[in-house]
Amino acid sequence: MAVHDAMDVLSGKWKIAIISSVCYNNKRRFSDILNDVGGISNKMLSKELKDLEINKLITRNVLDTQPITVQYQLTEYGLTLKSIIDKLADWGTGHRKVIIGK
Amino acid sequence: MAVHDAMDVLSGKWKIAIISSVCYNNKRRFSDILNDVGGISNKMLSKELKDLEINKLITRNVLDTQPITVQYQLTEYGLTLKSIIDKLADWGTGHRKVIIGK
DNA sequence: CGGCATCCTTCTGGATACTG
């Protein structure tokens, strides 16, 4: 089932928040994402970023600064997820009203 | 973050597949869904259906047959998820080609 | 048939410390 292929990529607690962070800011460093995504640990961020890179949704770029900084960026392909994430966000907003009433 | 509200509802390994099964067939019995969604256990199906009912995405209807049958159906509200699921399916299909090449 | 209860395994992810 095709949906499953998509959900696999977005699975876990953090992927969508990470994508949102990188997407919204165009380029984003590791520690920036760590701040954007409240509550995530560096271990999880590292792991999720690796997953996203494997799935060709983001690129990793090591800058030759002292100390090193690493920039992440959505690929063109990763950007194709944007409309879906927007739709999810819309639906989530509506859902909150329906269920939680806030 | 609104996306999180949506993902909460769709979290876990099975929800989207279950919704798809019910959605595609309009009305669907417990054991039918059990067959549609390959690999799910009755325990999980039971639990996930409960979650979906709590979130007002599906209705549960006990038919007075012998033995009992139970029909599940998407609510109007649940149907609003269809376009998102379709989009996810589309994207998943494309993704499979990009990553797995099949 | 449509579950619920129980047990058990696996996976997820948090905390902390350490490295180049």
Place this chain on the structure above:
DNA sequence: CAGTATCCAGAAGGATGCCG
């Protein structure tokens, strides 16, 4: 700064059996 390594708790989920 950007990770990696380790340890560990809790959640998710599978297998099986029972029950109205």
